Amino acid sequence: MTQTVNSPQFNRNARKALDDAFLQKALARSEKGFIERRKAAVEKLPEYDALRDNARDLKDHILGHLDLYLDVYEKNVIASGGHVHWAATAEEANEIILGICKRLNAKTVAKGKSMISEETGLNAYLEENGVRPIETDLGEYIIQLRGETPSHIIAPALHVTKEQIEADFRRAHTELPPGRNLDEPTSLLAEARAMLRESFLNVEVGITGANFLIAETGSSVIVTNEGNGDLTQTLAKAHIVISSIEKVVPTREDAATFLRLLARTASGMDLSVYTTFSTGARREGDPDGPFEYHVVLLDNGRSNMLGGKFQEMLRCIRCGACMNHCPVFHAVGGHAYGWVYPGPMGAVLTPSLVGVEKGGQLPNASTFCGRCEEVCPVRIPLPKLMRNWREREFERHLQPATVRYGLGLWAAFAKRPALYRAATSLVIKFLRLIGGKGRFRALPLAGGWTRHRDFPTPQGETFQSLWSKRSQSR
Amino acid sequence: MKGRDTIFANIKKSLGVEHDDHVRRETVSARIEKHPRNVIPARGQKPAPDRTALFLQMAENAKASVVMLDSKDDVPAAVADYLRSKNLPQSIRRGDDERLSLIPWATQRALEVTTGASDGAQLASVSYSFGAVAESGTLVMLSGRDNPTTLNFLPDHHVVVVDERDIAGDYETVWDKIRERFGENKMPRVVNWISGPSRSGDIEQTHLLGAQGPRSLHVLVVRSS
Numbered sequence: 001m002t003q004t005v006n007s008p009q010f011n012r013n014a015r016k017a018l019d020d021a022f023l024q025k026a027l028a029r030s031e032k033g034f035i036e037r038r039k040a041a042v043e044k045l046p047e048y049d050a051l052r053d054n055a056r057d058l059k060d061h062i063l064g065h066l067d068l069y070l071d072v073y074e075k076n077v078i079a080s081g082g083h084v085h086w087a088a089t090a091e092e093a094n095e096i097i098l099g100i101c102k103r104l105n106a107k108t109v110a111k112g113k114s115m116i117s118e119e120t121g122l123n124a125y126l127e128e129n130g131v132r133p134i135e136t137d138l139g140e141y142i143i144q145l146r147g148e149t150p151s152h153i154i155a156p157a158l159h160v161t162k163e164q165i166e167a168d169f170r171r172a173h174t175e176l177p178p179g180r181n182l183d184e185p186t187s188l189l190a191e192a193r194a195m196l197r198e199s200f201l202n203v204e205v206g207i208t209g210a211n212f213l214i215a216e217t218g219s220s221v222i223v224t225n226e227g228n229g230d231l232t233q234t235l236a237k238a239h240i241v242i243s244s245i246e247k248v249v250p251t252r253e254d255a256a257t258f259l260r261l262l263a264r265t266a267s268g269m270d271l272s273v274y275t276t277f278s279t280g281a282r283r284e285g286d287p288d289g290p291f292e293y294h295v296v297l298l299d300n301g302r303s304n305m306l307g308g309k310f311q312e313m314l315r316c317i318r319c320g321a322c323m324n325h326c327p328v329f330h331a332v333g334g335h336a337y338g339w340v341y342p343g344p345m346g347a348v349l350t351p352s353l354v355g356v357e358k359g360g361q362l363p364n365a366s367t368f369c370g371r372c373e374e375v376c377p378v379r380i381p382l383p384k385l386m387r388n389w390r391e392r393e394f395e396r397h398l399q400p401a402t403v404r405y406g407l408g409l410w411a412a413f414a415k416r417p418a419l420y421r422a423a424t425s426l427v428i429k430f431l432r433l434i435g436g437k438g439r440f441r442a443l444p445l446a447g448g449w450t451r452h453r454d455f456p457t458p459q460g461e462t463f464q465s466l467w468s469k470r471s472q473s474r
Numbered sequence: 475m476k477g478r479d480t481i482f483a484n485i486k487k488s489l490g491v492e493h494d495d496h497v498r499r500e501t502v503s504a505r506i507e508k509h510p511r512n513v514i515p516a517r518g519q520k521p522a523p524d525r526t527a528l529f530l531q532m533a534e535n536a537k538a539s540v541v542m543l544d545s546k547d548d549v550p551a552a553v554a555d556y557l558r559s560k561n562l563p564q565s566i567r568r569g570d571d572e573r574l575s576l577i578p579w580a581t582q583r584a585l586e587v588t589t590g591a592s593d594g595a596q597l598a599s600v601s602y603s604f605g606a607v608a609e610s611g612t613l614v615m616l617s618g619r620d621n622p623t624t625l626n627f628l629p630d631h632h633v634v635v636v637d638e639r640d641i642a643g644d645y646e647t648v649w650d651k652i653r654e655r656f657g658e659n660k661m662p663r664v665v666n667w668i669s670g671p672s673r674s675g676d677i678e679q680t681h682l683l684g685a686q687g688p689r690s691l692h693v694l695v696v697r698s699s
């Protein structure tokens with residue numbers, strides 16, 4: 001089984017999100033923090049843009065030699081005492097992991113944060129088969145208690161307020177005194193820490209994701225601020241890494257380059273608190289660490305993206321900046337996107353991985369303001385890729401007639417970027433025209449937007465000019 | 475192997491490289507063997523005294539506390555002071571690192587020093603770092619009995635001793651040092667880069683210290699004459 005896809009309901013999801021007062025409060029709070037922190041970190045590093053060019057070229061080089069780097073990586077994992085498992089599909093990945101858990105008689109497993117495991121629906125699969133997964137990243141722990149999926153790739157509980165967390169903890173931690181004070185975020189953190197400590201010390205298997213895999217040494221790399229991933233993998237008898245195939249990088253030097261970009265762009269830190277390079281299992285004389293080390297490498301459609309119109313999307317290092325800077329994400333949050341990956345990167349990746357029939361609505365969830373591409377540390381041309389999907393969907397005649405009509409004109413401008421900017425106001429007039437005829441609501445997103453916002457209902461200004469005013473006023 | 479074959483066949487088909495050509499292979503082995511350096515920020519590229527100052531400043535930015543010591547002999551007193559300042563019992567756990575064994579712990583009579591990994595019962599640990607990186611105030615710790623990895627994560631308070639001469643400007647310098655010690659494409663089981671104490675931003679995006687790992691990180695830099 002894989003994670004259920006609700007993306008075709010994007011418009012309905014979006015409308016629901018706009019009406020959700022809790023969610024709107026949470027989104028308003030997060031937006032500013034992420035943007036300001038990234039800006040400050042970037043300004044302190046004069047080489048930031050040079051690093052981005054470097055990282056972009058490096059990723060292109062890796063993707064062009066992906067088979068060979070994976071081959072070297074595999075050899076070095078094995079040489080350092082680890083095991084490599086290949087999974088073409090999400091189902092295969094889940095089966096491999098369950099197999100390891102069963103062999104080790106594991107009843108519970110600790111989990112570090114992993115978007116790939118969200119992609120395969122690993123938690124639900126394990127639970128159905130008698131293995132209880134315990135999420136150890138605080139954000140993941142919170143949403144696991146709530147029975148939800150992450151709404152952001154690096155801040156999974158972004159959509160939850162403090163008051164909601166308090167209610168969840170009181171409901172879940174019934175062994176603790178009901179009268180305890182949980183008013184402060186620090187007391188919530190302390191309670192989660194105490195609950196999770198027990199789990200770490202009592203599990204057989206620890207599962208983590210990987211931010212990078214290093215071919216040169218056969219190492220997997222995770223970054224966390226909490227240290228939960230390290231406790232997960234160090235205290236378990238077996239460490240299972242679940243990763244997708246495009247995470248491989250050639251050398252330790254190359255990993256350093258991506259690491260210089262990742263935390264800065266994601267959260268404005270020079271580096272995450274813990275960056276951990278793991279190579280194989282416990283060695284002779286080691287007093288701690290796992291006795292087994294497994295890597296499960298998932299393809300799940302990625303190999304099909306190589307060499308085609310969407311290959312650039314595979315450069316993504318999952319920093320979350322594109323969603324942090326996306327006006328659509330800020331308005332509707334992550335769940336509206338209906339699958340694992342939200343925001344601009346999700347709008348491109350979801351149709352690639354789950355098919356255009358299910359994910360084809362998402363590339364419409366964009367104002368094409370271009371902020372995502374501006375902040376992407378590996379310079380993925382996200383608006384262009386979303387346009388590719390829109391054009392493809394247009395060709396497939398999946399869209400209602402009115403949408404095709406509007407898009408034809410739009411595409412004519414959009415293919416010529418200079419003209420596009422100059423002429424956006426014209427397009428807006430066009431939209432106003434068709435909106436005026438009562439057909440505006442047939443356009444993607446329009447229903448949700450016009451009920452709640454004055455944009456993009458044309459008000460005489462383009463989004464670009466509104467945005468630049470808005471940025472200046474920060 | 476079915477999954478592997480499918481994946482490799484698909485990658486090659488998509489890339490249009492069905493027949494293995496030696497140019498691609500050589501490009502890949504050359505990169506692995508030469509491991510060229512990429513863009514390195516100028517920030518860390520400083521002579522020793524300034525590099526140390528940058529390390530201290532960056533580590534403090536990352537919310538670690540830092541102290542400079544003139545000699546290793548000052549470590550026990552500095553550790554005892556730190557434990558007192560945190561209202562902790564005078565007790566630490568450490569690994570077998572020879573550099574730690576040579577420290578005159580007995581000069582602090584009240585300080586109990588035990589050795590080994592952590593099982594979660596220790597409140598404070600002392601480790602010796604393999605290296606450090608000025609660019610981001612980062613400690614580089616290696617796994618093994620000298621400095622067990624559990625000491626980096628389980629105790630509530632982590633004290634790390636760093637030799638000033640081991641502070642590098644950038645990560646790349648430390649990678650080369652690891653190559654020297656372990657061999658060209660070898661790594662110890664775990665390399666931990668640690669920048670500050672554990673924290674979480676998952677409750678309303680406010681960073682709170684003391685998530686799952688240590689609540690505090692105290693760095694003792696021993697001056698190199």
Ligand code: SF4
Binds near residue numbers: 319345378
């Ligand atoms: S697409 Fe770019 S900005 Fe978005 S998550 Fe990926 S790397 Fe970050």
